[in-house]
Amino acid sequence: MEQRLPNWLKQRAYLTPERKAVIFENETLTFHDLFQKAVDLAAKITSYSISKGDTVGIMLSNHIDTFSVIHAQQQTGAKTLFLNLRLTPSELAWQLQDANAKLLIADAESLGKLKEIQNECPELTCISLSELIDSPKSAFEPEEEFSLDSICSLMYTSGTTGRPKGVKQTYGNHWWSASGSSLNLGLSEKDVWGCTVPLFHISGFSILMRSVIYGMPVRLFSKFDVEAINQCLIQGEITILSVVTSMLQRLLADLNDQEYHEQFRCMxxxxxxxxxxxxxxxxxxxxPVFQTYGMTETSSQIVTLAPEDSIRKLGSAGKPLFPCQVKIMKDQEDAPPNVEGEIVVKGPNVTHGYLNRDDANKESFHNGWFKTGDIGYLDEDGFVYVLDRRSDLIISGGENIYPAEIENVLLSHPDVSDAGVKGMDDPQWGEVPHAFVVSNQDLTEHELLDYCRRNLAKYKLPKKIHFVNELPRNASNKLLRRQLPGLISEVK
Incomplete structure (x- = not known):
């Protein structure tokens, strides 16, 4: 039987109309304000022949208007395709085509990419945010209810091979993600969630969704401003903040001998x-640092480690949230404690599958369980330890980078005969990609990086390209990425 809930923003505006919804720089919207603005924008979005079930892409940075546009899309019943602003026009165009998007909304920072995207997607209507705001309204009635089985959002995540996969996130996924988090962290009437991470990432979007479900204000930042964020934390203007390790380290360095307000309760x-x-x-x-493990496919966190266990269980991601389950599979069987295997998860916050990828769905989903591709183990107390994020995943400043994607670009160069990419330690970003390339031509690092820039987002560019004679491979010709750093002494 289909489960339905009242339109979240409409219900929130009815229940707590004067409560703050979002604070951005010098502007604040209550939930009543946000609902009115969202309905107004929804009437303008539908004027572009957008109706329930259609897909609308957004290329929007963190801004109070982005909050309104996202909620406006939900009022129309359209699916929102969240696009990473750092991707190249070619990468963005592919995602828009794969998702069959009918409309693309971009802010001023992304307008330079629109022309190239339009060239690759001639059927796509592309408009700026300012154009949307100035558009005429169509006759429109907001959705009365949300079906928990309906797709709310689409986010693309890179695979270990080939093209990225579109993750289908339902309203039910987001509902249970928010519910599981609240059961773990609790709620307070004084709570304000600080959002410094991009809204186009699941970490950022999940904060927006929790805001409307909890009735909690979000203090939104356009970027990671260390001094401004620390001042908010010191003055008690934020009680919960989502970060990655490099962000936390920068906050601590700037904090010096000062301390955060007593109301701050969760990092x-x-x-x-x-x-x-x-x-x-x-x-x-x-x-209080709550360490988490999650991914786009789980609509944010699925495992969390409480502060009281952070030292005792150093290196652990914690235990699953209340509605979720985690196990380790080895040789198609449940692994005993302290035995490494693939991390497999289950829960109502886990995606139902990938868009247009039957092959990946058959590979990744079995009897309600999702195979993460990550390697780890459970200790005797049931705490999860993640040993290898999706095999060779590189996490650089909180961004996920898959070596195979960079390797595919390198191998498309006519003068490159073989290529491998490995994450290397970096004091600023945690990890950065290093490329190991075999070429029989007089190819320079500068030339190859210029080629990569045309096909890869800036954060995916190799920090360094090492030219070598050959790459390590096993008997099956599989690249042994873990051996790549050992080739640095052999660089030509």
């Missing part, structure tokens, strides 16, 4: 476990 840390020195600093300053 939600994703993107891998924090070093012991960072956790000890946080403990000494009374900063």
């Amino acid at each position: 939600l840390l994703g993107g891998g476990p924090a070093p012991l020195t960072v956790l000890e600093q946080c403990r000494d300053k009374g900063i």
Whole structure:
């Protein structure tokens, strides 16, 4: 039987109309204001022949108008395709075509990419945010209810091979993600969730969704401004903040001898476990760090480690949220404690599948369980330890980078005969990609990087290209990425 809930924003505006919804720079919207603005924008979006079930792409940076546009899309019943602003026009065009988007809305920062996208997607209507705001309204009535089975959002995540996959996130996925988080962290009438991460990432979008479900204000930042964020934390203007390790380290360095307000109650840390020195600093300053493990496919966190266990269970991601389950599979069987295998998860916040990818769905989903592709183990107390994020995933400043995607671009160059990419330690970003390339031509690093820039987002560009004689491969000709760093001494 289909489960339905009242339109979330409409219900929230009815229940707590004067409660703050979003605070951005010097502007604040209550939930009543946000609903009125969302309905107004929805009437303008539908004037572009957008109706329930259609897909609308957005290329919008963190801004109060972005909040309104996202909620406006939900009023229309359209699916929102969240596009990473850092991708190239070619990468963006492919996602728009794969998702069969009918409309693309871009802010001023992304207008330079629209022409190239339009060339590759001639059937796509592309408009700027300012054009949308000035558009005429069509006759329109907001959705009365949301079906928990309906797709709310689409986000693309890179695969270990080939093209990225579109993750289908339903209203039910987001509902249970928010519910599971609240059961773990609790709620307070004083809560304000600080959002410094991009809204086009699941980490950012999940904050927006929790805001309307909880009735909690979000203090939205256009970028990661260390001084401004620390001042908010010191003055008690934020009670929960989502970060990755590199962000937390920068906050601690700027904080010096100061301390956060007593109302600050949760530093939600994703993107891998924090070093012991960072956790000890946080403990000494009374900063509660909740380490998490999650992904786009789980609509944000699915495993969380509470502060009281952060030192005792150093390196662990924690235990699953209340509605979720985690197990380790090895040789198609449940692995016993402390035995490494693939991390497999289950829960109502887990996606129902990938868009247009029957092959990936058959590979990844079995009897309600999702195979993450990550390697880890459970200790005797049931705590999850993640050893290898999606095999060779590189996490650089909180961004996921898959070596295969960079390798495919390198191998498309006519003078490259073989290529491998490996994440290397970096003091600023945690990890950065290094490329190992075999070429029989007089190809320079500068030439190859210029080629990559035309096909890859800036954050995916190799930090360094090493030219070598050959790459390590096993008997099946599979690239042994873990051996690539050993080739640096052999660089030509």
